[in-house]
Amino acid sequence: RKEVEQDPGPFNVPEGATVAFNCTYSNSASQSFFWYRQDCRKEPKLLMSVYSSGNEDGRFTAQLNRASQYISLLIRDSKLSDSATYLCVGWDSNYQLIWGAGTKLIIKP
Amino acid sequence: SQTIHQWPATLVQPVGSPLSLECTVEGTSNPNLYWYRQAAGRGLQLLFYSVGIGQISSEVPQNLSASRPQDRQFILSSKKLLLSDSGFYLCAWSANGEAFFGQGTRLTVV
Numbered sequence: 001r002k003e004v005e006q007d008p009g010p011f012n013v014p015e016g017a018t019v020a021f022n023c024t025y026s027n028s029a030s031q032s033f034f035w036y037r038q039d040c041r042k043e044p045k046l047l048m049s050v051y052s053s054g055n056e057d058g059r060f061t062a063q064l065n066r067a068s069q070y071i072s073l074l075i076r077d078s079k080l081s082d083s084a085t086y087l088c089v090g091w092d093s094n095y096q097l098i099w100g101a102g103t104k105l106i107i108k109p
Numbered sequence: 110s111q112t113i114h115q116w117p118a119t120l121v122q123p124v125g126s127p128l129s130l131e132c133t134v135e136g137t138s139n140p141n142l143y144w145y146r147q148a149a150g151r152g153l154q155l156l157f158y159s160v161g162i163g164q165i166s167s168e169v170p171q172n173l174s175a176s177r178p179q180d181r182q183f184i185l186s187s188k189k190l191l192l193s194d195s196g197f198y199l200c201a202w203s204a205n206g207e208a209f210f211g212q213g214t215r216l217t218v219v
């Protein structure tokens with residue numbers, strides 16, 4: 001079993017809709033989690049950190065559920081520019097970054 | 110502020126030729142450093158990581174090697190490239206889990 005799993009998508013979503021995707025992890029030692037955004041043929045860039053108490057940044061909300069071992073990303077009022085691949089990553093005390101394979105999101109006009 | 114430089118951005122190399130990709134970090138000390146490879150439409154595959162000078166851990170057996178001659182310098186090398194070495198190579202550094210990537214090198218072996 002992969003340590004971090006994501007639905008690869010693609011998620012085809014109309015502009016203005018709300019979209020959510022999850023990422024499950026198997027390593028309970030993972031201490032921190034993050035969501036990254038990767039545009040085509042570009043490097044991943046940090047989108048936001050994920051906390052148990054939730055983290056909201058504008059239209060984006062990230063949540064960590066340690067009991068069920070998943071993290072989520074919610075995007076409200078989606079824009080065409082939100083089209084990208086979204087990667088989740090967990091970090092453990094052994095300096096390991098455990099990456100999901102990414103979820104592709106396509107926002108359609 | 111911290112910055113990471115990776116070069117070159119694109120590279121076309123013949124099979125059997127050597128490879129050297131360089132990555133340097135500025136604005137931080139003793140960073141954790143990583144080399145990843147990403148195939149088209151796929152996730153990040155960890156190749157090497159380093160927690161200090163001269164300390165290299167390899168995740169997968171392969172035709173590549175890595176070195177960290179200085180605290181903020183991470184080099185990915187190969188003596189003889191294979192066609193299967195083509196891909197998008199990313200260098201990254203991390204602190205407390207947050208990872209920051211270089212612009213990537215798109216390597217095509219012909």
